[in-house]
Amino acid sequence: MKIDYHKVGLKAGLEIHQQLDTRTKLFCKCPTKLRDKKESTLSFKRYQRASKSEMGEVDKAALEEEKYSRTFIYKGYNSTCLVENDEQPPGELNQEAVDVSLEVALLLNMNPVDAIHTMRKIVIDGSNTCGFQRTALVAMGGGIETEEGFVAVDSLSLEEDAAQKIETEGEGDAYAVVYSLDRLGIPLVEIGTAPDIRTVEQARKVAEHLGMILRSTGKVKRGLGTIRQDINISIEGGARVELKGVQNLRLIGKIVENEVIRQTKLIELREELKRRGAEVERTIEDLSSVFERTASNVIKKAGGGVSGVCLRGFSGILGTELQPERRFGSELADFANKYGVGLMHTDELPAYGITAEEVEHLKRTFDATEADCVVIVAAERERAEKALKAVLSRAEEAMREVPKETRRALPNGSSAYMRPLPGASRMYPETDVPPVEIDAQRLKQIKSKLPETFEHRKERYREKFGLNDELADKISRNSNFGLFERIMESYVNIPATLVVRTLTDTLAELMQEGEGIEVEKLEDRHFMELFKLLSANTFGKEAVPDILKFLTNQPEKSVERAIEEIGLRMDMKEVGRLIENIVNSKKDFIRDKGARAVAPLMGIVMKELRGKVDGKVINKLLGEKVKEVLERG
Secondary structure: OOOOOOOOOOEEEEEEEEEEOOOEOOOOOOEOOOOOHHHOOEEEEEOOOOOOOOOOOOOHHHHHHHHOOOEEEEEEOOOOOOOOOOOOOOOOOOHHHHHHHHHHHHHOOOEEOOEEOEEEEEOOOOOOOOOEEEEEEEEEEEEEEEOOEEEEEEEEEEEEOOOEEEEEEOOHHHOEEEEEOOOOOOEEEEEEEOOOEOOHHHHHHHHHHHHHHHHHOOOEOOOOOOEEEEEEEEOOOOOOEEEEEEOOOOHHHHHHHHHHHHHHHHHHHHHHHHHHOOEEOOOOEEOHHHHOOOOOHHHHHOOOOEEEEEEEOOOOOOOOEEEOOEEHHHHHHHHHHOOOOOOEEOOOOOOOOOOHHHHHHHHHHHOOOOOOEEEEEEOOHHHHHHHHHHHHHHHHHHHHOOOOEEEEEOOOOOEEEEEEOOOHHHEEEOOOOOOEEOOHHHHHHHHHOOOOOHHHHHHHHHHHHOOOHHHHHHHHOOOOHHHHHHHHHHOOOOOHHHHHHHHHHHHHHHHHOOOOOOHHHOOHHHHHHHHHHHHOOOOOHHHHHHHHHHHHHOOOOOHHHHHHHHOOOOOHHHHHHHHHHHHHHOHHHHHHHHHHHHHHHHHHHHHHHOOOOOHHHHHHHHHHHHHHHHHHO
16 A cells, blocks of 8 residues: 555654663662573562542543553562662662763753753553653753754653563463563653654654664663654544554554554544444343353353454454554454453354354344444453453444554554553652752763764764765764774774675665564674674675674574584685686686686686685685696696
């Protein structure tokens, strides 16, 4: 489906969350290193409920989370403390984190506030032990120039990262979500743009630019999960939807595209339901008797309890594809899943071991016609009713509007429902943390030490490394510019052009090859080892893409191990014998062509040794062997 983003009235804004590489956490002295989850030394349970803010209102997102009545289990370590456990008040804001956030603000031409005040943001999904996340506004009013237009940067905040969800336990009333406390409290910079983004390409460029600004400080964590992007999207006739947790930069375009498609199809679906005169009945029927003798393992596993509702005029609607691998039925199922139950409907039945006779019995129970759709869940009555009420509310919304909501980004670029959009009532002051005055002298010191501009860096690269204008510009604006400098300082015999193309074009090409190649898993150490071995002529530069591709799938392995497993390692004596055999078999050709024979023979040798030995080394050895033949006559 080709989309004209200007025609659909796309408006998008980004929120970038980047972990800072500080020595300690934001409100305590615990280290910011993640732990092996097997090393946990304590665990405890918590239950959370929604409460009123100082405005006297309860945030609707928190209110919905409370409905699910979850148990939360937290795993602590000898490197976490009572602050993470919410058994001790937080300390003062980490000054190192404050300084980094101010540096980023100045790089974005933003205006720092006079004093940083910490606020509480209510979140009761269990990701914070205290039921809220602490966040502090640092600066406002910056912007980024793009080819498609100016994108304002509205705010930059400093906040604590959430606990990491590691698993779930049990089912039904015993269902619990398990979190690890090692990540809780790591300082984050949150950068929020205005909804000025109008195309997928512009969204990607803005995200890349912000990522590069952050990395230019040299004080942010690297690796998968250390930077997360949320995208706010709306279209004409749709609604603002927040898509959370995009960890992969290359997914941004697909996420935006799929959300535009989803909202467009929901608008079409709404009109179709109106045309049909569709109706949502609120009656929930106990259907257990229909399945007393069922062969369905799904229903048996749930204890035989089945409840259902009838959606009048919804036949075929639940099977409407809204996004790749996601139908409208998937949207309804998201709500049932929140209560730990699955959802089935007559648009897809018979299936799951349910027979055609049982489907007919279902329809008769509701006097359903071919135009109707019966939806069922298998669970005990109380849980089933809660799940179906949520499903009915979502079906009713489909007849009125595209709902405002927060959704979770999925690995394939689609998304799933999380909760309603939060409102202003989720915020209130944090009285335990004193404000931090922005000292003019300190701000001046930070300004004096800001990283160099792109233009200055570009010119320096041209002069120092002999790069042309295109390559100097490409690497100076790339987030790997610091890694480029480290490689060039460490291995002076490596061509700068090769390093630039590896860190830019080669990685981009690998990303475009499709699923299964996650270049985000590559770490600086991989590239440092890669060029160390290349500088020692351990393999040929032609093998660089293959080695990197191998490591994206097995990042725990070393480059040396990758070379072994790909089959690139070759003894130089063996190389010499192979070249000698080829030369001996082409003696007549060599005598006829003379020294000009080297070039065509080079192609024959490279077929055997491409990627295993550097081309310059092969050319030198081949030239020597050809010279010997000519001297012998």
